Amino acid sequence: MPHKPSTSGEPAVTETASATRAPSTKRLEPLHHVDAGVLNIAYYEAGPASGPVVMLMHGFPYDIHSFVDVAPDLAAQGCRVIVPYLRGYGLTRFRDKSTPRPGEQAAVGADMMALMDALGIQRAVFAGYDWGGRAASIGAALWPERCIGLVCSNGYMIQDIANAMVPARPEREVPLWYQYYFQLERGRAGLAANRRGIARLLWSQWSPGWQFDNSCFERSAIAFDNPDYVDVVIHSYRHRFGVAEGDPQYAELQRRLAALPVIEVPTIVLDGGDDGVTAATDGVATAAKYSARRAYRVIPHAGHNLPQEAPEAFAAAVMELIRA
Numbered sequence: 244m245p246h247k248p249s250t251s252g253e254p255a256v257t258e259t260a261s262a263t264r265a266p267s268t269k270r271l272e273p274l275h276h277v278d279a280g281v282l283n284i285a286y287y288e289a290g291p292a293s294g295p296v297v298m299l300m301h302g303f304p305y306d307i308h309s310f311v312d313v314a315p316d317l318a319a320q321g322c323r324v325i326v327p328y329l330r331g332y333g334l335t336r337f338r339d340k341s342t343p344r345p346g347e348q349a350a351v352g353a354d355m356m357a358l359m360d361a362l363g364i365q366r367a368v369f370a371g372y373d374w375g376g377r378a379a380s381i382g383a384a385l386w387p388e389r390c391i392g393l394v395c396s397n398g399y400m401i402q403d404i405a406n407a408m409v410p411a412r413p414e415r416e417v418p419l420w421y422q423y424y425f426q427l428e429r430g431r432a433g434l435a436a437n438r439r440g441i442a443r444l445l446w447s448q449w450s451p452g453w454q455f456d457n458s459c460f461e462r463s464a465i466a467f468d469n470p471d472y473v474d475v476v477i478h479s480y481r482h483r484f485g486v487a488e489g490d491p492q493y494a495e496l497q498r499r500l501a502a503l504p505v506i507e508v509p510t511i512v513l514d515g516g517d518d519g520v521t522a523a524t525d526g527v528a529t530a531a532k533y534s535a536r537r538a539y540r541v542i543p544h545a546g547h548n549l550p551q552e553a554p555e556a557f558a559a560a561v562m563e564l565i566r567a
Contacts, residue, residue, distance in 0.1 A: 266459035266551070267311045271326060274334060280357030281342050285334035286327035290318030295391065295565050296364050298355060298382075299326045302373020303476065304442035305548055306332055306466035308459075309372070312554035313561075320562060325367075327358055329374060331475030333466040344471050346479025347489050348402050349496035352381030359389065370561050372396035372513075372549050374479070384504040385496065392509040392564030394557065396549050397521040398539075399529035401500055407484045418520045421445060425480040434476060438467040449519040450546025509536045509567060511560040515545035515552065536567075 271287040278284075287307055297317055299310045307326045314324045328335040329351060330344075337344065355378045359367065368391045369379035377400040383393040384401060410416065421441065424430035434441060443460055446453070466472075481487035489497050510533050514523035526539030540560075542553045550557040 266453075266455050268458065269311050269315075270462065271307050271311055271314060276334070277358070277361045278338060279361035280354060281337055281339070282330055282354060282357070283336050283338055284327050284354070284358050284361075285336075286325055286358070287314065288323070288325055289314055290323045291321060292323055294321045294323040296323045296325065296367035297561055297565075298359070298367045298369050298371075298379065299324060299550070300355060300369070300371030300375025300378045301326070301329060301332070302371065302375045302548070303479070304438075304445055304467060305373070305551075306463040308463050309548055309551040310554075311551065313550045313558045316554065316558040317561060320558075322561075322565065325358070325362065325364070327355070328466060328469075329378070330354055331469050331471045333469060335469070337471060343490050344474035344478065345482065345490040345493070346475040346477070347482040347493060347497065348377050348381060348479075349493035349500060350490060351378040351479075352385065352500075353493060353496060354378070355382050356386060356389070365389065366391050368392050368394065368561055368564050370394035370550075370557070373547065376400045377402070380506065381496075381500065383508050383510070384506050385499060387507045390508045392511070392567070393506060394511050394513065394560045394564065396513050396515070396547075397518070398512055398514070398524065398526065399503075399506070399532040401503055402483050403503060404483060404485050405501060415522075418448065422480050422484075425477055426484065426486060431473065431477050435473045438472065439464045442467060445520075446548070450515070450517070450548055450552060451519055452517050452544050453546050453548065453552050503532070505532055505534050507534050509564055510538075511563065512537070512539045513549055513556065513560060514539070514541050515547060515549045516541050516543040517545060518547045518549075520547050 274285045301309045317324050369382045371379040376395040380400040383390045523541045545553040
């Protein structure tokens with residue numbers, strides 16, 4: 244039986260089916276391309292054009308193949324599924340060489356909305372994790388009229404940049420080593436020289452129980468060869484600590500996000516029980532950031548790349564919002 248999202252207030256904590264699936268060998272292809280805002284976005288699309296739309300947004304350091312099983316599952320259930328490469332990943336490109344390469348949260352959120360506009364999509368379920376979960380959360384918070392509902396990993400994802408320098412407990416700081424590394428020019432040089440090595444290490448640390456193989460990793464790692472990958476990633480991690488200036492074109496969006504807006508659409512938050520970078524919680528700390536129906540669930544044995552590790556649970560959450 245599907246789980247009903249709880250009403251606003253004290254969230255329900257539910258453990259659903261664990262992650263046990265071996266990595267799929269499929270590829271999401273062919274890709275489509277469309278000019279959307281400052282980008283020419285490469286994206287995968289599946290399902291009937293008349294179906295309810297689902298925007299599936301990937302994270303760092305991953306790519307669209309995080310949804311290699313989720314996308315066909317949702318398409319088979321009648322959804323129109325859109326899976327874009329984020330700025331700096333895969334075949335997505337900036338349209339103008341002179342455009343800055345920011346990775347700040349407002350830019351990633353604005354990209355998703357620009358893609359929807361370019362494709363003539365009025366409303367959709369926004370679903371993602373990591374950077375993609377942040378883009379989905381920003382879209383739900385700032386454009387609720389465009390959002391049917393939100394599926395997001397790791398709770399409220401909008402960054403509180405004003406308080407970014409407040410230290411966490413030591414055990415929470417250790418998994419964030421890469422964020423501190425990227426503050427240094429040594430970290431920029433390291434990312435440029437070791438894109439695959441850093442990503443593979445993070446995959447292993449963040450999903451300790453996920454048995455991905457070389458072919459699974461390399462299928463995604465090609466996305467890190469994007470010429471803008473290093474600039475976008477470094478800016479993202481420096482901006483969130485307040486040590487890099489934002490792109491002026493996103494200043495108004497950043498101002499609105501600085502208020503940490505409440506998300507007013509039905510939401511299902513999923514946490515991996517074995518997430519090695521963002522530990523699962525009971526969801527209580529961020530409950531006040533949701534004013535509509537909200538459910539919080541822990542997926543046992545899943546790590547940070549939750550849609551690829553537990554695709555059935557992720558797809559079921561999306562369909563629950565569509566059928567509500």
